Amino acid sequence: MTLQYEKKIQVDHLTKVFLKNRERVMALEDINFSIRDGEFVCILGPSGCGKTTLLRILAGLEKPSSGDYNIEVNGSERPLQSMVFQEQGVIPWMTVEENVALGLRMRHAPKKLIKERTNLYLEKVGLTKYKNLFPKELSGGMKQRVSIARAFANDPEILLMDEPFAALDEQNKFILQEELLSIWEETKKTVIFITHSIDEAILLSDRIFLMTSQPGTIKEEVKIDLPRPRQMTQVRSDPNTADVFLKIWNHLQDEVQESRNQS
Amino acid sequence: MEELKKAVEVEQQDFKRKQRSKRIKQVLTISSPVFMLLIWEILSQTAIIDPRFFPPPTTIIETLISMSASGELFEHVKVSLTRILFGFLMGVIPAITLGLIMGMYSSIRHFFSPLIMALMPIPTLAMLPIILIIFGIGEFSKMVTIAASVFFPVVINTVAGVMNIDKVYSDVAKNYGANPKDFFMKIALPGAMPVMMEGIQMGQAIALLTIVAAEMIGANSGIGYVIWMNYKAFLISEMFVGLILISFFGYLFSLLLRGLQSKLIPWK
Ligand SMILES: Nc1ncnc2c1ncn2[C@@H]1O[C@H](COP(=O)(O)OP(=O)(O)OP(=O)(O)O)[C@@H](O)[C@H]1O
Ligand SMILES: [Mg+2]
Numbered sequence: 001m002t003l004q005y006e007k008k009i010q011v012d013h014l015t016k017v018f019l020k021n022r023e024r025v026m027a028l029e030d031i032n033f034s035i036r037d038g039e040f041v042c043i044l045g046p047s048g049c050g051k052t053t054l055l056r057i058l059a060g061l062e063k064p065s066s067g068d069y070n071i072e073v074n075g076s077e078r079p080l081q082s083m084v085f086q087e088q089g090v091i092p093w094m095t096v097e098e099n100v101a102l103g104l105r106m107r108h109a110p111k112k113l114i115k116e117r118t119n120l121y122l123e124k125v126g127l128t129k130y131k132n133l134f135p136k137e138l139s140g141g142m143k144q145r146v147s148i149a150r151a152f153a154n155d156p157e158i159l160l161m162d163e164p165f166a167a168l169d170e171q172n173k174f175i176l177q178e179e180l181l182s183i184w185e186e187t188k189k190t191v192i193f194i195t196h197s198i199d200e201a202i203l204l205s206d207r208i209f210l211m212t213s214q215p216g217t218i219k220e221e222v223k224i225d226l227p228r229p230r231q232m233t234q235v236r237s238d239p240n241t242a243d244v245f246l247k248i249w250n251h252l253q254d255e256v257q258e259s260r261n262q263s
Numbered sequence: 264m265e266e267l268k269k270a271v272e273v274e275q276q277d278f279k280r281k282q283r284s285k286r287i288k289q290v291l292t293i294s295s296p297v298f299m300l301l302i303w304e305i306l307s308q309t310a311i312i313d314p315r316f317f318p319p320p321t322t323i324i325e326t327l328i329s330m331s332a333s334g335e336l337f338e339h340v341k342v343s344l345t346r347i348l349f350g351f352l353m354g355v356i357p358a359i360t361l362g363l364i365m366g367m368y369s370s371i372r373h374f375f376s377p378l379i380m381a382l383m384p385i386p387t388l389a390m391l392p393i394i395l396i397i398f399g400i401g402e403f404s405k406m407v408t409i410a411a412s413v414f415f416p417v418v419i420n421t422v423a424g425v426m427n428i429d430k431v432y433s434d435v436a437k438n439y440g441a442n443p444k445d446f447f448m449k450i451a452l453p454g455a456m457p458v459m460m461e462g463i464q465m466g467q468a469i470a471l472l473t474i475v476a477a478e479m480i481g482a483n484s485g486i487g488y489v490i491w492m493n494y495k496a497f498l499i500s501e502m503f504v505g506l507i508l509i510s511f512f513g514y515l516f517s518l519l520l521r522g523l524q525s526k527l528i529p530w531k
Contacts, residue, residue: 136531
């Protein structure tokens with residue numbers, strides 16, 4: 001055992017500028033961070049501060065204007081990353097099963113492996129019964145489960161999750177959060193998770209990055225040292241979390257105020 | 264318990280009511296053509312409309328039976344259907360392929376769009392002389408005529424279908440490592456399918472119009488030819504038989520396509 005942690009994601013001086021009808025939007029400015037293997041990091045920030053943009057760059061869907069990033073590969077044939085999209089992106093013409101198998105099918109993995117892995121994650125998110133349905137027949141929470149199972153079944157080096165629970169009601173959110181945590185603890189994946197909910201960030205994270213808006217920068221990071229496995233009730237009752245909550249809340253309050261004043 | 268029983272009863276009543284109204288609608292759907300044929304029969308029998316030009320339906324049906332008996336009518340139908348089938352496929356397959364590629368790659372779309380927009384307004388029948396010059400007067404030129412008329416609505420709808428696919432699905436496909444072939448088969452094709460099928464429905468209707476007109480102008484076989492020759496010979500019931508056959512096949516094709524549509528798009 002070495003004490004030195006293994007670095008998984010390294011981001012250096014990442015900047016992204018969008019040009020919209022001659023107007024420049026500084027979406028990200030000089031983003032720097034490194035995340036170690038198996039870490040769970042949440043990103044919190046006001047709407048429009050560039051969270052999705054950052055994830056899309058890491059997902060290879062957008063090119064940075066300058067700076068660069070690196071995702072460490074552990075030699076295997078794993079895909080680099082899988083993204084859970086803010087808009088879910090469950091494909092309507094594929095059944096639940098086909099959606100979960102998407103990444104494996106696109107990589108032309110052996111049939112047996114596809115079947116095994118798909119069934120495993122369908123089971124984990126409790127959708128085995130629904131695997132032959134089309135997404136139109138699912139509720140919002142079930143669709144969200146499909147997109148999470150799809151990302152995990154792909155077994156990527158890192159997971160990028162863009163507000164996966166934002167559209168859910170509280171009860172469903174709790175259930176899925178705990179499911180996510182238990183899958184994460186089993187798989188030891190590195191996760192970057194975007195959210196607007198401070199509670200959610202504290203429950204899930206090892207570290208929280210707080211972002212400012214326009215230009216989007218990482219202003220601060222907060223370590224969450226609560227013991228794992230965590231449960232919402234337990235996190236809520238911990239006296240330290242109240243302080244953390246307040247600190248983050250004040251930060252966001254300032255940022256939202258700031259961006260209001262700007263526009 | 265009582266509550267539940269009542270609720271179930273209400274639902275059952277509702278279900279029955281819906282069934283009844285469905286049956287009434289079905290009866291209505293059948294009754295309008297039957298009603299029309301009936302009026303036609305009466306007007307023609309009583310000579311209120313001239314039976315020389317509008318022979319009563321019963322006479323037309325008798326003619327249909329006697330024409331079928333000789334086997335010649337069957338030959339004409341077979342010829343027309345063969346032309347439609349092959350012409351249709353010759354138009355639809357390239358149209359879908361080109362449409363998907365145009366939808367996926369904007370440079371190709373920009374290259375082909377003006378060409379398609381310029382050619383589309385020309386009625387295929389106006390191109391018939393050119394088609395005859397290039398392909399001769401054989402079967403192939405008739406199929407080409409149909410193919411040309413089917414091609415445009417299908418290609419335009421296919422492009423629209425691909426453009427209509429929500430961007431998040433192509434992002435998902437990209438993120439999950441789809442290569443161009445997989446993207447084509449698993450995202451573009453099924454995603455464009457609903458709008459594309461509407462184009463194919465349209466194409467089918469146009470194919471029928473075109474073949475009959477083409478057979479009336481330049482052919483010595485087929486349903487269109489049957490109509491035209493019998494008109495010239497003043498065999499009006501025989502001419503009506505041709506019209507009825509066209510109406511029958513038009514209806515049959517659109518039913519078949521609708522069935523195919525619900526098979527191909529089970530997710531809608
Ligand atoms: N493709 C694009 N073209 C132009 N501008 C863009 C594009 N994508 C994002 N932007 C701009 O970049 C900024 C950051 O957008 P982004 O979607 O990353 O925000 P976000 O933090 O994810 O917001 P939210 O919390 O509402 O999802 C916004 O001002 C947005 O208008
Ligand atoms: Mg976003």
